[in-house]
Amino acid sequence: MLSATPRTQINKGPHKAVQSQDALHRIIDESMVAHIGLIQEHGPVVIPMLAWRVDEHIYIHGANNSRLMRHFKQGNPACLTFTLFDGWVLARSAFHHGAHYRSAVVYGNFTAVDSEAEKDRLLNHFIEQIAPGRTADIRLSDPKELAATMVLAMPLTEASVKISNKGVNDDESDLSHPVWAGVMPYRTVVGPLQPAPDLAPGIETPDYSAAYAKHWKDGCRDV
Template structure:
């Protein structure tokens, strides 16, 4: 649903409001930025997250000032951006970026149900590294007590996507400057073992990206 906060006025053809576009971007991103206002001062915090259905979840320390504020039930804006390429035009004015982004609005809620909390912690871990949750010591009662889980229902959201190549002005087509697209991607490198790792423990198969 398009609202006054999610309606795109600049290049509206790049805007999308359907879950089929929004959810895959949220599912691919690893870090979101949560923005809120406290006593007239805006704040933005980058943090790991996961999405379950139409809700974004984050977790952190119960002693965190940020999480104590979110626990009050505040309006927040959550953004996620994936950069796919640099678009280099012949003119500086027409340089651009190919990207996929989501901006969502919602009111924070503390997750109290223990089953839901456990599910969220599992999903955030799996969102960052699929296969990891079953291969670690899972949280104990003390750790769970120190952890706050926050739900942010996606009440309003929009995606904005830029694809394609250079959009130079026709009169610049013959200028003697290179133009084109430089693709970008997140690349996983060879895992570096902890120096104190017990001998004989091999790199898990889920960390093999070759």
């Protein structure tokens, strides 16, 4: 069950609010891109960043000299949004057109992961989410690379989820209007893999489809 705070109260379209922690996890795991809001000296800024989840924490990473990373390391408050666009709702009237989407908003404060071993584990966990089994084959980060990388963690203790997945909601007076109405789904497709031009001969193409289910190009199907 998600936390209930003044900031997570959904006032616009409250029927779209979802209280499931599992729904929050699924949105974060599928998106992997967070738009992070912060207040700087010249006003508000929103920056897209890669983000991943391990259990009940979100993680971001960047260079030690990153101004944004240093800002959050100091404990300044942050707001992260994750959005998955699923399709257009085409109604018989202009007013009732809309969209299918899944979104999550997370509030909190980041703290730095200081242990080099823990940073290594978390970064490798992210790689495994992207490409299962890959850390067994690649050169892992060396101490110099880990020392140059900052990893920040935020607990999933204050968040809201909103899901829009209903069909057309036309006024009854518009139902006889002679135009097609329905949903135009939007799907993200992953693959096929594109080899690097300098790839050595004889290296087999790996299979990372397990991480993407219906989104994998060879396995797309109607849902």
